[in-house]
Amino acid sequence: MFSSLIQDQSKYSCFRGEVKHVCVDLIKTDQKKGIFNNDIKSEQIKMIHKSTIDKRTFKSVTLSNSLLCLLISDPETEKSAAALNVDVGSLEDPVDRMGLAHFCEHMLFMGTDKYPKENEYQQYISKNAGSTNAFTSELNTNFFFSVGNQALEGALDRFAQFFISPLFSDSCTEREMKAVDSEYNMNLQNDFWRKFQLFHNASLPGSQYNKFMIGNLKTLQFEDTRARLQEFHKRYYSSNVMKLVIYGSQPIETLEGWAQTYFEGIQNKNLAPPSYNVMPFDQTNMGQLIKYVPIKNQDHLELIYIIDYLYPHYRSCPGKYLSHLIGHEGENSLLSLLIKEDLAQELSAGPSNTMKLFSEMTIRIKLTQKGLQQYQKVIQYVQEYIELLKQKGPQEWIFKEISAIKKLEFDFLEKGDPFNYVCTLASRMQQYPIEDVLRQPYLMEQYQPELIQKITNQLTGDRLMMFLSSQTFSNQLGNKEEYFGTEYSQSKFLEDVTSVFKNAANNISPKLNLPPQNIYIPEHTNVLPLQNGLPLFPELVLQNEQTDLWFKQDDRFQVPKTVIQLRINTIETGYGKLAKTEAIAKIWLALLKNHVREFNYLAEMAKIDATLQLAANGLEFSISGFSDSISRFVIGMFQKIISFKPQDYQDLYESTFVKITQELENIKRSQPYQQVHSLMTVVLREGSSFETQELLDQLTNITFDDVIHFSNNFLKRCRFEWLIMGNLVKEEAIQIVQKSLDLFKAKTLRYEQVLQIRPVMLNETEICNYTYDLTEPTETNSGIVVHYQIGKPDLRTQLYNEILQTIMKTPFFSQLRTTEQLGYAVFSLLSDVRGIAGFTFLIQSNVKCPNYVQQRIRTFIKENLNKQITEMTEQDFEQFKSSVKVQLLEKDYSLIKESVRMWNEVQKHQRLFDRRVQQLNILDGIKLSEVQEYFKTHLIEKTKQFEIHAISPTHKKDQEEIKSDSLVYNSSDKFKKRHGLYPDYFYQ
Numbered sequence: 001m002f003s004s005l006i007q008d009q010s011k012y013s014c015f016r017g018e019v020k021h022v023c024v025d026l027i028k029t030d031q032k033k034g035i036f037n038n039d040i041k042s043e044q045i046k047m048i049h050k051s052t053i054d055k056r057t058f059k060s061v062t063l064s065n066s067l068l069c070l071l072i073s074d075p076e077t078e079k080s081a082a083a084l085n086v087d088v089g090s091l092e093d094p095v096d097r098m099g100l101a102h103f104c105e106h107m108l109f110m111g112t113d114k115y116p117k118e119n120e121y122q123q124y125i126s127k128n129a130g131s132t133n134a135f136t137s138e139l140n141t142n143f144f145f146s147v148g149n150q151a152l153e154g155a156l157d158r159f160a161q162f163f164i165s166p167l168f169s170d171s172c173t174e175r176e177m178k179a180v181d182s183e184y185n186m187n188l189q190n191d192f193w194r195k196f197q198l199f200h201n202a203s204l205p206g207s208q209y210n211k212f213m214i215g216n217l218k219t220l221q222f223e224d225t226r227a228r229l230q231e232f233h234k235r236y237y238s239s240n241v242m243k244l245v246i247y248g249s250q251p252i253e254t255l256e257g258w259a260q261t262y263f264e265g266i267q268n269k270n271l272a273p274p275s276y277n278v279m280p281f282d283q284t285n286m287g288q289l290i291k292y293v294p295i296k297n298q299d300h301l302e303l304i305y306i307i308d309y310l311y312p313h314y315r316s317c318p319g320k321y322l323s324h325l326i327g328h329e330g331e332n333s334l335l336s337l338l339i340k341e342d343l344a345q346e347l348s349a350g351p352s353n354t355m356k357l358f359s360e361m362t363i364r365i366k367l368t369q370k371g372l373q374q375y376q377k378v379i380q381y382v383q384e385y386i387e388l389l390k391q392k393g394p395q396e397w398i399f400k401e402i403s404a405i406k407k408l409e410f411d412f413l414e415k416g417d418p419f420n421y422v423c424t425l426a427s428r429m430q431q432y433p434i435e436d437v438l439r440q441p442y443l444m445e446q447y448q449p450e451l452i453q454k455i456t457n458q459l460t461g462d463r464l465m466m467f468l469s470s471q472t473f474s475n476q477l478g479n480k481e482e483y484f485g486t487e488y489s490q491s492k493f494l495e496d497v498t499s500v501f502k503n504a505a506n507n508i509s510p511k512l513n514l515p516p517q518n519i520y521i522p523e524h525t526n527v528l529p530l531q532n533g534l535p536l537f538p539e540l541v542l543q544n545e546q547t548d549l550w551f552k553q554d555d556r557f558q559v560p561k562t563v564i565q566l567r568i569n570t571i572e573t574g575y576g577k578l579a580k581t582e583a584i585a586k587i588w589l590a591l592l593k594n595h596v597r598e599f600n601y602l603a604e605m606a607k608i609d610a611t612l613q614l615a616a617n618g619l620e621f622s623i624s625g626f627s628d629s630i631s632r633f634v635i636g637m638f639q640k641i642i643s644f645k646p647q648d649y650q651d652l653y654e655s656t657f658v659k660i661t662q663e664l665e666n667i668k669r670s671q672p673y674q675q676v677h678s679l680m681t682v683v684l685r686e687g688s689s690f691e692t693q694e695l696l697d698q699l700t701n702i703t704f705d706d707v708i709h710f711s712n713n714f715l716k717r718c719r720f721e722w723l724i725m726g727n728l729v730k731e732e733a734i735q736i737v738q739k740s741l742d743l744f745k746a747k748t749l750r751y752e753q754v755l756q757i758r759p760v761m762l763n764e765t766e767i768c769n770y771t772y773d774l775t776e777p778t779e780t781n782s783g784i785v786v787h788y789q790i791g792k793p794d795l796r797t798q799l800y801n802e803i804l805q806t807i808m809k810t811p812f813f814s815q816l817r818t819t820e821q822l823g824y825a826v827f828s829l830l831s832d833v834r835g836i837a838g839f840t841f842l843i844q845s846n847v848k849c850p851n852y853v854q855q856r857i858r859t860f861i862k863e864n865l866n867k868q869i870t871e872m873t874e875q876d877f878e879q880f881k882s883s884v885k886v887q888l889l890e891k892d893y894s895l896i897k898e899s900v901r902m903w904n905e906v907q908k909h910q911r912l913f914d915r916r917v918q919q920l921n922i923l924d925g926i927k928l929s930e931v932q933e934y935f936k937t938h939l940i941e942k943t944k945q946f947e948i949h950a951i952s953p954t955h956k957k958d959q960e961e962i963k964s965d966s967l968v969y970n971s972s973d974k975f976k977k978r979h980g981l982y983p984d985y986f987y988q
């Protein structure tokens, strides 16, 4: 259940009105080495390798200004998108202006000569059902958006101006610098960034790698920063180092015409892409141990080996081969041994490239307390495993196994969201030849054993940067990192570590070996022949006292895949009602996951994704993968679960207990806006308090016997709800269900016996405020939620909510973030607490206390938004409606996506599988006056309001000084007792 690849996070994901984490493959090309001719003309289009099931048309063209574009025509899409990647990133920051590349990325959103209004672009996009975002990494800056099809041309025009004539106006520069500073403040408590900075600082002084990427007021606030921004843009933003992707429903020729019309105006400065000559790591600074104190209470060992630059070998993938083995979690694996010896709990491994000179092979291990004390032993096992790989030599069958599954993955690759797709492709185009950009992550075709051996041989102590982090090091390490304030120490390896590397080769544990063959790689990928008259939506094909099975044979995606969703409702243990049982269940689940780990990992490698989680009143499974092996897997998985006895893992109980305690404690150290948001759904529903502290208190009373008792009873009496969709016939689905029920042998839990969880009903008479202090002394941000409860929506009022959310999203962001600069994380959301809708306004602020922010949010609603909605023209209203229409028309682009939507209907027991069709029929008739009236009622006159304030120590005093008219609760139990409850609409 953990990926073997470390997701590359070394980039900023800027919030532009919504939470979005960008994930892009960052392996870089080196065009200077001349391996690939980058000057590709459109006649080469036939060479773009695409998946066999992909019906879209792809074409690459090079514009007259040498800008390479990839055009994608998809007549089926409702959303269009575009991305532009520039071959410049934070490594080009001038040393006296750290963060400039990132700041420049922000500033391009702030108006251009042609469209000088600072919100013009964003407003246009969100009025037309779209989203925008951007990120800056060490090497690249990437801008991207999505938009309704009819608005693509207008969006491209506005977007292209970023690269032609940005304004960098004085007032915006001044204000947006604060947004960058807020972003920096937000990341101050983030351990990823803290370690990331230590790694960059450890590079040779004066090397280009030695950078601080985010920037803050200290590094950016100077008289001439605006001039420096202009200079930076002028110097690096040249069309010949940019890559553009345009995705639309229009014919390729139309897209090509727009690329020319709007993007040929970008100046070609014939720039050579940034290149690097000096290695930032050599014998003087490798072989070092850096200890540091993390914010979160968890102990990690991270080994970063500096190896040869892997990009040129992207077809033979020695990095993927090695990380597959080192990160393996099956039988004989490094992780299995570490867990058995109670030294570690998690391990991941993966290659990455953050400079075009070298690659990094990172192994990240979550340690137990014993593992921390004996970290030399952990390093020893890592090195023993590496020695084993050296001695056994590369194995062609393993290479073939990985390559076979990658090929299957690509052959049946379903479409993704255009928004993320264009962003990823534009990044990949900077790195890989155009013919391989679609398939690069799945490409593994040249087995080169000597190359694998060479890279394996480089995994040695003298190429290693090692990070060891634990809060137990607090006040012992002596140094303070300049930008993040991280306490750390740094030294060459001492004898205790160097001797490990000397001895590992002669001392390989017999418990370590290569993994077994993977029995889950599908042999058949047959797709059922298309039949006439298949039902459009899931149907109830099996129902008895204990079970509902909803089923739909796929006739749309035509891929050899199946999705199984299952919820097991239980009642016996009181789970869902009592905080103590919830705490026990957490430990039980962690032990169970360990029990199924080796079994599950093989399936995961064969692209069967299985998640198992605790739900509000039971357990939830989501399993998807190739149809050929999925039923075998499901039955095997249930057999494993039935055979699970916590007693077999008593020796891991202590460290599992610590792990759960740490995870709960770490919730208090997560971003304040995330805390208040997830707390909202806990506080606004019935039941004993499940707040973090309550669970922590309960944990201290738990014994191992409680876990055994829970395990014996948890699945004794159950009700099963299934949804099975995909490439299988009804009989096969029924068989899966019946076999599983035979295995579980549970007593019947009838529909009406399922535990009800009812949402809290707010009232109009008081504004309730749930307030707590953030305990982390260095936290400079406060988090605030202002929530307006609406009630249970019907199809029509749900549309009112969607329209209002579309209207308010951009002005909320523009006013409170861009203009008032209250913080970096600023969003408005439409929320659903067990069927009860509401509007949620969320801000994380490092500059103002919650009482101040709360007033600004309310003023925004009462004044700005009220004015906008009262004075709205019919024409504007129709545009917002058509934006909602685009969302409703948007097709599910993959089987899994469709199944999630259908599952939502099954779970809520509404089963309006054609909800969107019904809503489309209603939408046209909705009048502006109705929505105005609705807004007035629920957000101005008869409001039911609720707030959560998480107060930073820095805002404590201000918070007390600013008066608030809300009723403050410090205990959620008290709050719940004072309020009525809605019925549980999930179980009506």
Ligand SMILES: [Zn+2]
Residues within 6 Å of the ligand: 012, 013, 014, 015, 102, 106, 180, 183
């Ligand atoms: Zn940013």
